[in-house]
Amino acid sequence: MRALVIEDEPKTATFLRDGLRDQGWHVDVVGDGDRGLREAVTRLHDLLLLDVRLPGLDGWSVLTRARAEGVTAPVIFLTAQDRVEDRVRGLDQGADDYLVKPFALSELLARIRSIRRRGSESARIQVAGLELDLINRGVSREGQSVELTPKEFALLALLARNAGEILGRRFLAREVWGMEDEGESNLVDVAIRRLRRKIDQPFGKALIHSVYGAGYILQAR
Numbered sequence: 001m002r003a004l005v006i007e008d009e010p011k012t013a014t015f016l017r018d019g020l021r022d023q024g025w026h027v028d029v030v031g032d033g034d035r036g037l038r039e040a041v042t043r044l045h046d047l048l049l050l051d052v053r054l055p056g057l058d059g060w061s062v063l064t065r066a067r068a069e070g071v072t073a074p075v076i077f078l079t080a081q082d083r084v085e086d087r088v089r090g091l092d093q094g095a096d097d098y099l100v101k102p103f104a105l106s107e108l109l110a111r112i113r114s115i116r117r118r119g120s121e122s123a124r125i126q127v128a129g130l131e132l133d134l135i136n137r138g139v140s141r142e143g144q145s146v147e148l149t150p151k152e153f154a155l156l157a158l159l160a161r162n163a164g165e166i167l168g169r170r171f172l173a174r175e176v177w178g179m180e181d182e183g184e185s186n187l188v189d190v191a192i193r194r195l196r197r198k199i200d201q202p203f204g205k206a207l208i209h210s211v212y213g214a215g216y217i218l219q220a221r
Contacts, residue, residue: 001024001025001026001046001047002025002026002027002028002043002044002045002046002047003020003025003026003027003028003045003046003047003048003049004027004028004030004036004039004040004043004045004047004048004049004073005017005020005027005028005029005030005049006030006031006032006033006036006039006040006048006049006050006051006054006059006062007029007030007031007049007050007051007054007078008031008032008051008053008054008055009051010031012051012078012101013029013031015105016029016049016078016108017029019105019108019109023109025047028043028045031054031055032054032055032056032057033054033055033056033057033058033059033061033062034056034057035056036050036054036057036062037057037061037062037065037066040062040066040069040071040073041065041066041069041071041150044073044136044137045073046073046074046116047073047074047075047076047112047115048066048071048073048074048075048076049075049076049078050062050063050075050076050077050078050095051077051078051079052077052079052081053079053080053081059077059079060089060093063075063077063093063094063095064093064094064178065178067093067094067154067175068154068175068176068177068178069150069151069154070137070150070151070153070154070157072134072137072157074096074097074115074116075094075095075096076095076096076097076098076099076108076111076112076115077095077097077098077099078099078101078103078108079098079099079100079101080100080101081100096115097111097114097115099111125157125160125161125163127160127163127207127218127219127220128207128220129141129142129143129203130160130199130207132153132156132157132160134157137150137153139153139156139199141199141202141203142203144202146198146199147198148195148198151176151177151191152191152194152195152198154176155172155176155191155192155195156195156199156218158172158175158176159208159216159217159218160218162218163218163219164217164218164219165217166211166214166215166216166217167215167216167217168214168215169188169189169215169216171215172188172215172216173187173188176188176191188216192208192210192216195208196208205220206221207219207220209221
């Protein structure tokens with residue numbers, strides 16, 4: 001198991017690194033948001049521990065951009081900000097838990113165990129013959145492995161998590177690419193066409209459908 005700690009306070013970073021290593025984790029430690037985002041996107045981790053106030057990108061931005069890049073690892077915010085609105089914001093942005101400093105290592109480990117139990121139950125999504133492994137970013141259809149780019153996987157995972165629901169182009173652009181205004185861009189349509197060539201065309205039955213004027217939906221018909 002590999003964890004990424006993004007924390008700029010040296011004592012806290014060391015405390016987390018040593019505590020997790022004692023539990024058998026491999027731990028990478030980064031002290032600013034920009035390097036933390038690069039590490040999160042380029043290396044597969046099983047857990048991210050993320051401070052909110054960081055040099056460079058803040059924790060909110062790191063989380064938002066990491067999720068847009070297809071990072072699905074559980075994230076726990078570690079912060080001195082204990083306002084209810086901060087906790088709600090963190091959870092709404094895709095964090096799995098929010099722990100206020102100072103905290104005991106035993107509490108953090110308990111939170112991690114709880115998240116991993118939940119993850120073991122929901123780490124796979126299956127729609128008809130399509131299966132996604134959210135932890136290892138694996139995709140197969142009818143038992144055959146399908147190779148996707150990180151963005152393609154992020155797009156497919158978003159559709160699969162919301163199978164049976166229509167997702168608009170603007171929503172997809174924001175969630176996958178971090179674009180607040182899609183404007184005249186056809187980025188989503190191009191990505192969907194590429195995804196269909198890999199997910200649908202080789203298997204003779206479409207799962208990704210266009211809904212005129214509304215967006216796209218993933219479902220078996």
